[in-house]
Amino acid sequence: MSIEIEKNMQSKTGLKTEQMVLNMGPQHPSTHGVLRLELEIEGEIITKVTPHIGYLHRCFEKHTEAMTYTQVIPYTDRMDYLSAMYNEFGYAIAVEKLLGIEVPERVEYIRVIMGEFQRIASHLVAIGTYGLDIGAFTPFLYCFRDRERILSLFEKTCGARLLYNYIWVGGVSHDLHPDFIREAKDFVKYFKPNIKELNDLLTMNKIFIERTANVGILPVETAINYGISGPNLRASGMKWDLRKNDTYSIYNKFDFEIPVGQSEIGTVGDAWNRYYIRVRELEQSLRILEQALDQIPEGDVTSAIPKRIKPPVGQVYSRVENPKGELGYFIMSNGSTSPFRVKVKGPSFVHLGIMNELCKGHMVADVIAILGSIDIVLGEVDR
Amino acid sequence: MKNVEEIFNLLKEKFGDSIIELVTNLPVEHFITANPLEIDKVSLFLRDNGELLFDSLMCLSGVDDANGKNVPDEDGATKIEGGTLSVYYHMESTKLGHKLTVKVSAPRENPDITSVSGTWKHADWHEREAYDMFGINFLNHPDLRRILMPYDWEAGYPLRKDYKDPEFYQGMKVPY
Numbered sequence: 001m002s003i004e005i006e007k008n009m010q011s012k013t014g015l016k017t018e019q020m021v022l023n024m025g026p027q028h029p030s031t032h033g034v035l036r037l038e039l040e041i042e043g044e045i046i047t048k049v050t051p052h053i054g055y056l057h058r059c060f061e062k063h064t065e066a067m068t069y070t071q072v073i074p075y076t077d078r079m080d081y082l083s084a085m086y087n088e089f090g091y092a093i094a095v096e097k098l099l100g101i102e103v104p105e106r107v108e109y110i111r112v113i114m115g116e117f118q119r120i121a122s123h124l125v126a127i128g129t130y131g132l133d134i135g136a137f138t139p140f141l142y143c144f145r146d147r148e149r150i151l152s153l154f155e156k157t158c159g160a161r162l163l164y165n166y167i168w169v170g171g172v173s174h175d176l177h178p179d180f181i182r183e184a185k186d187f188v189k190y191f192k193p194n195i196k197e198l199n200d201l202l203t204m205n206k207i208f209i210e211r212t213a214n215v216g217i218l219p220v221e222t223a224i225n226y227g228i229s230g231p232n233l234r235a236s237g238m239k240w241d242l243r244k245n246d247t248y249s250i251y252n253k254f255d256f257e258i259p260v261g262q263s264e265i266g267t268v269g270d271a272w273n274r275y276y277i278r279v280r281e282l283e284q285s286l287r288i289l290e291q292a293l294d295q296i297p298e299g300d301v302t303s304a305i306p307k308r309i310k311p312p313v314g315q316v317y318s319r320v321e322n323p324k325g326e327l328g329y330f331i332m333s334n335g336s337t338s339p340f341r342v343k344v345k346g347p348s349f350v351h352l353g354i355m356n357e358l359c360k361g362h363m364v365a366d367v368i369a370i371l372g373s374i375d376i377v378l379g380e381v382d383r
Numbered sequence: 384m385k386n387v388e389e390i391f392n393l394l395k396e397k398f399g400d401s402i403i404e405l406v407t408n409l410p411v412e413h414f415i416t417a418n419p420l421e422i423d424k425v426s427l428f429l430r431d432n433g434e435l436l437f438d439s440l441m442c443l444s445g446v447d448d449a450n451g452k453n454v455p456d457e458d459g460a461t462k463i464e465g466g467t468l469s470v471y472y473h474m475e476s477t478k479l480g481h482k483l484t485v486k487v488s489a490p491r492e493n494p495d496i497t498s499v500s501g502t503w504k505h506a507d508w509h510e511r512e513a514y515d516m517f518g519i520n521f522l523n524h525p526d527l528r529r530i531l532m533p534y535d536w537e538a539g540y541p542l543r544k545d546y547k548d549p550e551f552y553q554g555m556k557v558p559y
Contacts, residue, residue: 225503
């Protein structure tokens with residue numbers, strides 16, 4: 001209900017709504033971490049949202065200035081801990097650009113395979129916890145059951161389940177184990193029908209649709225002006241994916257589509273469409289995985305790893321399509337073995353900035369539906 | 384689609400001395416340096432000019448250039464005097480497909496830079512972050528508060544190269 005309607009109702013009934021400030025968080029089950037939202041409300045209607053962040057701030061960017069380029073990688077894992085592989089991927093690409101080195105083809109394939117598995121895992125958390133926020137408990141368990149299998153694959157590859165330190169500058173820490181390709185193919189085969197199951201369970205659920213359709217509509221011009229990227233931008237109807245539009249690694253070798261919001265239900269750019277884009281991206285990631293697992297060549301994975309990383313004086317801004325959006329690394333080198341400055345542009349940080357714009361005029365309960373639909377990870381917001 | 388020289392000439396023609404130089408001697412990335420007090424007007428031109436259409440700001444990064452003089456302060460630690468703080472703007476046009484990097488530098492003692500948050504809303508939080516971490520003062524910013532550090536942090540700006548941890552914050556010991 002918009003503010004105007006509410007005001008009309010006031011004048012008709014003679015009842016007054018009171019203005020007040022409501023704190024949501026820092027400890028709140030639906031904030032996906034430690035986030036405080038200061039809501040200014042009139043009755044049940046939001047007039048302003050002020051996010052207060054920084055509860056997880058560890059100033060990662062300051063740490064990097066005292067470390068070598070290799071030592072930075074575990075820190076990038078800890079930003080968006082649900083897509084650690086992709087953070088490493090982005091960092092490795094940025095430093096390789098600075099150094100001007102090429103990596104072997106097998107490494108590129110391994111990176112893409114890991115990256116797409118990570119995208120599926122990250123989207124499954126987004127979808128599952130979104131259902132949980134809205135009140136659907138079962139899909140969450142289904143999503144985590146499947147994500148568990150991906151984490152097991154990662155664990156068998158590099159020994160860690162969440163924070164991998166696997167993708168290094170110039171290569172990966174060690175080769176895939178002999179069974180990996182078979183197990184990965186098994187997973188792809190197993191997971192395909194589960195998307196339909198997920199759609200039946202949650203996507204087309206009447207209650208879920210009532211809560212999310214036509215809530216928090218984001219027009220595409222506003223989205224670009226606010227720097228929104230990734231699934232949230234595509235849900236607003238813009239065909240924009242860095243894997244195609246500013247291609248990196250070997251993504252141009254694969255045949256896949258970019259899903260955009262089509263408003264099967266609701267309006268383009270609303271919470272439901274933001275959610276559904278992620279479901280459709282699962283299918284595209286599976287398509288890339290199928291091709292990559294078939295084509296992966298043999299070869300050495302550690303041959304291009306430099307012994308000592310000492311880039312020339314210079315700077316680079318390099319970006320990749322993280323599961324959540326555009327993840328950019330701005331790295332400056334002064335010719336020494338430690339970076340002079342590392343700045344990370346994380347998608348979650350940027351997306352949280354639009355909360356006020358999206359929530360204005362909605363009910364308090366819709367804040368949860370909107371916050372869940374933009375899919376943030378507080379580890380990356382605060383860095 | 385335009386390359387960086389063409390964009391530089393276009394800007395030079397329009398803004399004259401406010402556009403300082405085109406830096407191309409570094410590998411990987413070339414950039415244009417501009418006057419920090421004119422960058423808001425330059426950014427509007429970059430966004431709205433029909434040949435440029437830089438509708439999206441990819442990233443805004445504060446940097447401590449650390450190009451001043453190192454002097455020891457009373458505790459024996461080094462302090463930087465003079466020199467500049469800089470802000471890098473990475474922008475792209477989603478319609479025309481070109482990218483551009485602009486750099487502005489302001490003196491360390493008085494780092495005033497005009498805000499571009501009127502051009503790209505995206506810059507709002509990034510400018511707050513640059514203020515929080517470097518103490519860069521963005522003129523005409525709608526809400527210039529600290530963002531990641533506590534609002535009552537008084538020990539300075541953490542990403543400056545001569546930052547020193549305070550001994551206590553709100554009665555709690557900081558280095559541990």
